[in-house]
Amino acid sequence: MEKIEHRAVIKFLTKQGKSVQTIFQELLAVYADFAPGKTMVYKWHDLFKQGRESIEDELRSGRPIEATTPEIVEKVEKLVLEDARLKKKQLAAMVGVSESSILNILHHHLGMTKVSARxxxxxxxxxxxxxxxxxxxxxxxxxxxxxxxxxxxxxxxxxxxxxxxxxxxxxxxxxxxxxxxxxxxxxxxxxxxxxxxxxxxxxxxxxxxxxxxxxx
Structure with missing residues (x-):
């Protein structure tokens, strides 16, 4: 129910004409550690702006879960923010997706690269x-x-x-x-x-x- 609650709030604030950044900040202020990730907020804000009314997930007809769903991207982002030194092999094991999916999420969805702190x-x-x-x-x-x-x-x-x-x-x-x-x-x-x-x-x-x- 927590995800549905978040989506309902995003839908309401989007219909009020508030920007996605403002919506994200307000969710952080209210839900704190239980607030949805930025990727999820941006996704549903765009959907509601495009005219979507339902806050429920679409039926997938037995289709397997994609490795780059907003929930998985959010989980990878949270893990990396907690420990920036995690290797892609460790992230893959922790999230349950392939190493190539981890690289795709880090580079293309989160805009991250690996650099030497030294x-x-x-x-x-x-x-x-x-x-x-x-x-x-x-x-x-x-x-x-x-x-x-x-x-x-x-x-x-x-x-x-x-x-x-x-x-x-x-x-x-x-x-x-x-x-x-x-x-x-x-x-x-x-x-x-x-x-x-x-x-x-x-x-x-x-x-x-x-x-x-x-x-x-």
Whole structure:
């Protein structure tokens, strides 16, 4: 009855002329953890806009359940959001469909790709982003009309830790990632030793590299 209840609410709000995003947010506000998934809301919103009146499932006349039904897509999405490192083989076993169906759902229905969290740039807070923009504007104002001349006289540096071996391989760090949502970087185990590398460079290239060995 829960699905029927959700569909009835979607039908009512759709007939009121509310957008699908507004309907999805209102369902989340009321049902919280028991709210229907976005895929299901979008599907039924479209059906009701096209003139459908029934909120019941269509009779299938013995036709087998498709591996890409909204319910299965919703289940895969929930599992991946809970653990982005699940492999397609694990997802297939948990959902009860083939690995090829899992890939189809992830890529074509959920718009997800697998990326290495270790290669994701540092995530800045909104305040840090704003401060960097303000500093950049101030610097450009100081340069005035002599931007190229000033840039040629600037050198900068950075510091990084270089481990004696990679604590986590690229393959081990892979996780499912939806466009627009940066993946989380998991904590990795430390290696037996590491080097602190300090590098200075200008517009012409690297000026100096300082390496300090640290034993753990």
């Amino acid at each position: 290669w994701v740039p540092r995530i800045l807070t909104p305040l840090q982003k704003r401060e960097r923009v303000e500093c950049s504007h101030q610097f450009l104002e100081l340069c005035g009309e002599r931007k190229e001349e000033v840039m040629a006289r600037i050198f900068t540096g950075d510091v990084t830790w270089v481990h004696h071996y990679e604590p986590e391989s690229k393959q081990e760090s892979m996780q499912w990632h939806k466009k627009g949502t940066p993946p989380k970087k998991f904590k990795v185990s430390q290696s037996a030793g590491k080097i602190m590398a300090t590098i200075f460079w200008d517009t012409e290239g690297i000026l100096l590299i300082i390496k300090n060995v640290v034993r753990l």
